Amino acid sequence: MAGKEHFERLQALIDLEREAEKQENLRELRKFPVSQRESRGKTVTGLIAEAISGGMGGLTMITLSRAPKGEELAPFHAMNAGDNVLLTLSPGNEFLTVEGTLYKVDEYRVTVAMTRAAPEEPIRGHCQIDLLGSDATYQRMRKALITVSESKRSRLGALREIFLGEQQPERVRAPKVIWFNRALNEYQQSAVKASLAAQDVALVHGPPGTGKTTVLVEIIRQHVARGERVLATAPSNIAVDNILEKLLGTGLRVTRLGHPARTLESLRHGNLAAQIEEDPAYEEVQELDAYRERLIHRKSRHGRGIQQLGHEERQLREREVGKLWRQARDLESEIAR
Ligand SMILES: Nc1ncnc2c1ncn2[C@@H]1O[C@H](COP(=O)(O)OP(=O)(O)OP(=O)(O)O)[C@@H](O)[C@H]1O
Ligand SMILES: [Mg+2]
Known part of the structure; x- marks a missing residue:
């Protein structure tokens, strides 16, 4: 396999970066008071250990929850499955802090997987979870590296x-180009032509502010004019927004993917989420979501919330909630298509 060492080296660098992020989060943990971290969703206190069990691959799974207190944002709103956390258990007087990974995250309940045995003593009293960092990006990079290398x-x-560099990229004769942007200089034009002639890859490089993004936009327009669909990516959200801003001015049909909160406010209408919301069928999605919300917060006949329901009734309610969530997301996917 070509470039084995190359991929192993990249993998090692990713691991280093991940560790550095964790250390940075640990430093932050010590710097800010609990109340402040809690308001930002980085810490959740007052958790009760509901269940603990030996899980897959020698992992211990522990489920913790907290009753809703009428807070505006559910305690785990900023945490996701796969995130690294620090779990502080207080069984009796023995204080125990372990690292773990969020396995399942609901609004008021999480399951944490940890790579050590469960404490012998039952866990009494309140536990705390601190966010150490999101693992999703690293998992994605690791997976991509493996996919490419294998x-x-x-x-x-x-x-x-x-x-x-083990094979030469192929190129064909540059096609005749009718320019959209007639202000391109000769170097920019030859960069566009080189890209159109490339069958595998073309590289355009230049110092800051020399017109690379302008070239990229022309390349995209040329491909679209040839009936192609183009996926444009960039290494940061701001760089993607940069391209998006220029493309929105061309009248092309453009859709920005990614989290709306990470798109510049002025460009949000270009986001997939915003485009879905404009669809007439979106009203039904909203109705499904509103119904699900009501179901979550509906009290039982005895005035009990979902957390205090009996096991069977709660499972039933949770299944219904899950079904509604699925329906709404399916409908969204349909609109997106
Ligand atoms: N041929 C041109 N004639 C006049 N102005 C141009 C030309 N090409 C680009 N510009 C202008 O130069 C500025 C920088 O262009 P652009 O953003 O494409 O550069 P860049 O290389 O992508 O910059 P950065 O390194 O910051 O990403 C923009 O204001 C753009 O409109
Ligand atoms: Mg640029």
């Missing part, structure tokens, strides 16, 4: 050989 007779495998 890919064999596929397009991806061929591109890997090219990027590692």
